[in-house]
Amino acid sequence: MDINGVRRFLTENDNYTILTHISPDGDTLGCGFGLCRFLRGMGKKANVVNGDGIPHRYDFLCEDYSLQDYEEKCVIAVDIADAKLMGDRLKKYQQPGAVDLCIDHHVSNTKYAKETLLDPTAGAAAMIIYEILSGMGTITREVAACLYTGIATDTGCFRFENTDYRAHLYASKLIETGIDFYSINRKMFELKSRNVAAAERAIVSEMKFFLNDKVAVNVISLETIKKYGVEPAELEGIPSVALTIEGVLAGVTVKEKAVGTYKISLRTTDELNASQICSDLGGGGHIRAAGCEIKGELSEVINKIVAKISEYM
Numbered sequence: 001m002d003i004n005g006v007r008r009f010l011t012e013n014d015n016y017t018i019l020t021h022i023s024p025d026g027d028t029l030g031c032g033f034g035l036c037r038f039l040r041g042m043g044k045k046a047n048v049v050n051g052d053g054i055p056h057r058y059d060f061l062c063e064d065y066s067l068q069d070y071e072e073k074c075v076i077a078v079d080i081a082d083a084k085l086m087g088d089r090l091k092k093y094q095q096p097g098a099v100d101l102c103i104d105h106h107v108s109n110t111k112y113a114k115e116t117l118l119d120p121t122a123g124a125a126a127m128i129i130y131e132i133l134s135g136m137g138t139i140t141r142e143v144a145a146c147l148y149t150g151i152a153t154d155t156g157c158f159r160f161e162n163t164d165y166r167a168h169l170y171a172s173k174l175i176e177t178g179i180d181f182y183s184i185n186r187k188m189f190e191l192k193s194r195n196v197a198a199a200e201r202a203i204v205s206e207m208k209f210f211l212n213d214k215v216a217v218n219v220i221s222l223e224t225i226k227k228y229g230v231e232p233a234e235l236e237g238i239p240s241v242a243l244t245i246e247g248v249l250a251g252v253t254v255k256e257k258a259v260g261t262y263k264i265s266l267r268t269t270d271e272l273n274a275s276q277i278c279s280d281l282g283g284g285g286h287i288r289a290a291g292c293e294i295k296g297e298l299s300e301v302i303n304k305i306v307a308k309i310s311e312y313m
Helices: 003-012 026-041 056-062 088-094 125-133 141-154 165-175 181-189 194-205 222-228 238-244 274-279 298-312
Strands: 016-020 046-050 074-078 101-104 115-118 208-210 215-220 250-258 261-268 289-295
Touching: 003 101, 003 115, 003 125, 016 026, 026 046, 026 056, 026 074, 026 125, 026 141, 056 141, 056 181, 101 125, 125 141, 125 165, 141 165, 141 181, 165 181, 194 215, 194 222, 194 238, 215 238, 215 298, 238 250, 238 261, 250 298, 261 274, 261 298, 274 289, 274 298, 289 298
Parallel strands: 016 046, 016 074, 074 101, 101 115, 215 250
Antiparallel strands: 208 215, 250 261, 261 289
């Protein structure tokens, strides 16, 4: 489906459920709440659903938001490349034909929805949502704040390689609505609690290096999260830390989800394709940022991802 087709779809239908992925970040939530607020502004009914709940750091995206009561008729997934990324609590939407429309920017999208609007050249899914909504009416300040958050977080505050002229152009248009972009950037990229700062120090101090120091691995254990009393979402910056070290081509974050189950977040320089590496392990994502899930003992999990990276070096 192209953008005009999506605009017709949004105009002609109602009673939307908007799905966002587990371990939610600023892009999936920015897309979800931005689209939801716009649809409600059109007089439509819409709710945002997430299998993990909304981390506190994103509370500002859902101020004055409450669930509406209605019979669901249309399901839209935003920034979700694979149905399994909806999580165990939303398994009913993982069934074939359960999702009517997927709006995404991941090259690894599995085309699980009935219709898909995919633009892998977009630095953030929020950029695609902006393109859709800007042709349908006025984007309010509340919607703009959501979409700006999505663009800013997925481009690393406009530092990552996926940042192009469109990211800057759309951000400037959203800023024109009067959003407090300074506060958004400060919340997303600067502010952290003392507990989070302590947790980050502990994690980074245990960083391990492999393959002639070209691969750096950080581990976020359930014990660390419990010890410092932090939410996993508050440690989103850890995956990028390794790439700040000279000579490192791949930064790996191994996050314990449950005993024997680990989520892998991979960040790479332009010498390696993160999406390709993680796809081989049942995951996917972007060329420079991707992820997967691996089961086993911690040492086995680390060895498995390092060995896979080694194949591509």
